[in-house]
Amino acid sequence: MRDGLETTPIDPSHSAAVRRLGAGRVLSNEEIAFFEAAQNDRAEYAAGDDIVRDDDLLRHAVIIRKGWAMRWHATAGGTRQIINVYVPGEIYGLHINFYRHAMHNLTALTEVELARIGPEQILDIYRTYPILAAGLDWSSARSVNVLSERNISLGARRASSRILHLLLEIYLRLMAVGETEADGFAMPLTQQQLADICGLSIVHTNRTLRALVRAKLIALSRARVTFPDFDAAMAACEFDGRFLAPLKLRMRPG
Amino acid sequence: MRDGLETTPIDPSHSAAVRRLGAGRVLSNEEIAFFEAAQNDRAEYAAGDDIVRDDDLLRHAVIIRKGWAMRWHATAGGTRQIINVYVPGEIYGLHINFYRHAMHNLTALTEVELARIGPEQILDIYRTYPILAAGLDWSSARSVNVLSERNISLGARRASSRILHLLLEIYLRLMAVGETEADGFAMPLTQQQLADICGLSIVHTNRTLRALVRAKLIALSRARVTFPDFDAAMAACEFDGRFLAPLKLRMRPG
DNA sequence: CGTTAGTTTGACGCGATTCAACCTTCGTGG
C-alpha cells in the first residue's frame, strides 16, 4: 500500500516506545520486558523547560514517554528553526555513541515525562537484543525520512501545503502510538511554534491556517486539530505516507 | 574544537569510503581489507542517468566511489527538491533492511562509479565487524545531522547564507575524502541544481551567487569554487562545522 | 476581574519568483 497507512491495534499497557516498535507483532516478550525495564530512569519537565542545551555533554539518550518536545536552533538573525518535534515513543539522542555533545537544543513543549537510556545500555541492546536493535536502527532511518520530507516541504511547498503536510504527519506519528482521538489530535503547539517548524512568520501561519479552515481541509477547536475530509487533505498537499511506514521485520534471527 | 574542522592525512590508496571512515586511524587492517573487498560489485553511470527511481525495489545499498549523485523529489507543482547530494565515499540506502523500496530518485550528477552492497552484506558487517558497523551507524547519524542543518538553512536562512552554507558544507565533505583542491573544489552542479537544493529559483540563485562573488566570499571560475577568505565565509553564514565531525572511536571491543 | 499568552486582522514593504530576452561557453561536424 503506497500510502503507508497501515494501522495495527494498540495495547495501552505497553509504553509508547514499545507500541511504536510494533509491540508483540515485532518484539519478543523478552525484548518487550527488557525495553520496558530499560525505561526506569525517568525525569519530568514542565512545558518550556530545557531538556538538553546546545553543546551539552550528552549523558544519555531519552525516550519520550508523555508529552511533546522540540529540537531547535536559533540563528543570529533572531529567527528560530524547530528542526523536529518528538511525540511519545520517539527517541532523541541515539547518536550519543558518535556525537557526544548535543548539536541543538531540546525543550519541552508540554509537560514531559521521559526515560533516560545510557550509552552503555544502547550498546547492550545491540549486543543482546537483535530485534530491539533493529528497532533502533529503524528509528534512525525514520528520522532521515522525516527530515527528508520536511526538507521537501521547506524547499518546494508553499505555506498551505507545508502546514497541512506537517499536521497530517504529526497525526500519523501520533496514531502509531495510539495518541490520536477520533479524526484528529490534541494540539499543544502554538501558532508561533508551528511557524518556526514551517519556516514561516506567525502572521502568515495564522492567515494560512484560517484559509485551510475555510477550505474545510482542517478544523480547529480549542487546541484540537481534526480533518473533516482526510482524503482531501492528503490530496491537497500531495501527502505520501510511505516515509512513516511502521517497523516490519523480515527475518527473525535463530 | 567547536568548528569540527580537524583534518587528518589522507592515504590515496584507500577507497573514498574507507578514507571517510578514518582508514587506519579508526579501522583495523582486517576491516579495511574487508570493506575494500566488499566494494567489488561495481557499476558505472553517465551524468544524468537514474541510479534508483522512486518506489524501486532496492536490491542493494550503494557506495559512491567516483563522481556525484543526488537524491531528489518532484512535486506536482513542477518544482524539484534535491534533498541531498552524495560525494565519493558516501553511502546511499543503508536503510534497505527497513525500507525495502526507494522513497526518492537517485540520479548521477556526473559520471559515477559506485559499489553495490547487498542487504545480507550489511548484516554481515553488523555481525562480524564492530568498528565498521559503528562506521555505518555514524554514517546514518551524520545523515541526520546534514539534513537537520539543511532544514535550518531552508527554514531560517536567507538566500545568500543558504548558498554559502551549502558550498562550505560540500567543501568540508569533500575534504573528508581528500577531494578538494587548494582552497576550493571542482563544482559539477549547475545553477539550476544549486537552486533546487536551496529551494530558490535559478534567477535568484544566479543573482545571489554574483553578489557573493562581489563580496569576495566565494570565487567562481570554470566550474571551480574557491573561498578567498575562508573565515569570513564561515562567519557570514554562521557556519558551525560540528555537524560534520569525523568518526571517532571511543572504545575498541575486545 | 485583571493579567498575560496567544490569536487575529490591516497596511505596507521586501525578498524571491516569474517571464522574457540575451549572452557565453563548449562540443560537434562540415
Place this chain on the structure above:
DNA sequence: CCACGAAGGTTGAATCGCGTCAAACTAACG
C-alpha cells in the same frame, strides 16, 4: 578552422508570496 546548436549563465522588469510592524481581540488562569 569556422559554423552552428545546445546547455548553461546573466540581466531587466513586473509581480507576488510572505515578512514586518502595529494594534486589537480572545481565552485561560489566578
